[in-house]
Amino acid sequence: MNEQPAPTDGGHATRPVPDAATGLDRDDHQDDVAPPHRNAPQPDPTCLYGLIGDVARAGSEGTETNAHAIAANFMAYLSCAVGRGVYLPIGNTWHHARLFCLHIGRSGRGRKGDAVSLVLRIDAALRAIDDAFAPQVHRGGLSTREGLAALIHDGYRQGRLDVPAMEDKRLWVVESEFANVLHQGRRDGNTLSAALRDCWDGVDLKPATKSNRLYASDPHVCLSGAISPGELTGLMSARELTNGFANRFLMIWAERSRMLPFPKETPQALVEHLARRTLEVLIFVSADRHDDREHLRMELSPQAQWRYAQFYRGELHDGMDDGAIGALLERRAPMLLRLAMLMALTDLQTRIDVPHIDAAMAWIRHATASVRFVFVSAAEEAKLVQVLELSNRVLAFLRERGQATRSQISTECFKGKVPKARIDASLEQLLASTPPKINVQTVERPVDSPGTPTRVYRPT
Incomplete structure (x- = not known):
């Protein structure tokens, strides 16, 4: 009897059958084919915590503006406004709630200008109530280290005139065209990116040249930037990806959530209400005490x-590689702590609790997804997912077995159905983890058994 042809779906080829050993599709071309489309990153609602969430919802209600983009800009503003008086000691490092946020979205769809407009209105309303609590806002664009230091300088002499020092070192920089900062960093001798790294760390800004005598001690600079994905990937140099400049930014993907030809204005009464709630936080931390440093200690509950x-120990360090993506995600741990500090302060408390950690982690997850969405192609992302999946299977196998050779991993863990290159990639990922999740030992063969030494893999 003749064999019947395999069933098809509407004349199209049937979907490949999943492999029982790997969970991956069995297909002659599976090594070369990756999903051609990906969903844009979608943040968890947990991000919109407390006052931060209320500001975000107020600005997005009846408008096209993405609520999470508004929230990110408000967090950068609030992190600046609370100042250096609040600190969280972790080991020998004292963390301040300083944030650099970068809003990524396509031109015309990101609504990047709208995402910062409500925050500026809240700032204006706050100044009308009590100007001492509002930080300095700079919207003119940064170009040099010296220009940045001049905004929060320690005083200098101009001719015969002594210019007094700036007492308030809080500065919120709004870079609506962040591409400008990246352009400046490409100029020979320009040290703006190094100065911004120092500001994120809270390190004094010292003159880059002997001819310039502008100092700025104890800077508290926070930044809200906006850029299109094409500009970001096109202008971000390999040096900026790996020297710690880029990973100091909380990068989030955010575009308009709806299309409204006639968006509504946030009522002024609501803006003033949000400004008063912001003032409550600033009064709580004594943000008007500009000359006081580290006077309010925060702590984490058990x-x-x-x-x-x-x-x-897990998510903050899992799935990182030694390439550009690993470098971009390197500072997720301290960034999480700074975000958690902000969440706690909006509750008017100096103790960080689990809900504050969870809300901060939601932002870290969205930033992680955004970085991968922008900087990793669909093909690269598919390969990374496969490597991580196989790595987890290898680790579970080794923990159960105790130790194994690569040949045993191939035959016993994967039933001989996974290519050597994929197994090697998964082993390399486990060995390169920080700290390593496995170790490898070379075992010499007996004298009467010729051949190359055997490599044995064990879980750490």
């Missing part, structure tokens, strides 16, 4: 410490 430790 439950929050446990929660953070779980993330630190």
Whole structure:
């Protein structure tokens, strides 16, 4: 009897059958084919915590503006406004709630200008109530280290005139065209990116040349930037990807959530209400005491410490590689702590609890997804997912077995159905983790058994 042809779906080829050993599709071309389309990153609603969420919803209600883009700009503003008086000691490092946020979205769809407009209105309303609590806002664009230092300088002599020092070192920089900063960094001798790195760290800005005598001690600079994905990937040099400049930014993908030809204006009464709530936070931290440093200590509750430790040992360091993506995600742990500080302060408390850690982690996850969406192609992302999946299977196998050779991993763990290159990639990923999840030992063969030494892999 003649064999019947395999069933098809509407004349199209049937979907490949998943392989039982790997969970991947069995297909002659599966090594070369990656999903051609990806969903844009979607943040968790947990991001919109407390006052931050209320500001975001107020600005997005009846408008096209993305609520999470508004929230990111408000967090950068609030992190600046609270100043250096609030600190969180972790080891020998004292963290301040300083944030650099970068809003990524396509031109015309990101609504990047609208995402910062409500925050500027809240700032204006806050100044009308009490100007001492509002930070300095700079919207003119940064070009040099010296220009940045001049905004928060320690005083200098101009001819015969002594210019007094700036007492308030809080500065919120709004770079609606962040591409300008990246362009400046490409100029020979320009040290703006190095100065911004120092500002994120809270390090004094010292003169880059002997001819310039502008100092700025104890800077508290926060930044809200906006850029299109094409500009970001086109202008971000390999040096900026790996020297720690880029990974100091909380990068989030955000575009308009709806299309409204006639968006509504946020009522002024609501803006003033949000400004008063912002003022409550600033009064709580004594943000008007401009000359006081580290006068309000924050701490993590025991439950929050446990929660953070779980993330630190797991998600914050899992899935990172030694390439550009790993470099971009390197500072997720301190960034999470700074975000959690902000969440707690909006509750008018100096103790960081589990909900604050969870809300901060939601932002870290969205930033991680955004970085991968912008900087990793669909093909590269598919390969990374496969490597991580196989790595987890290898690690579970080694923990159960105790040790194994690569040949045993291939035959026993994957039933001989996974290519050598993929197994090697998964082993390399486990060995390169920080700290390593496995180790490898070379075992010499017996004298009467010729051949190359055997490599044995064990879980750490």
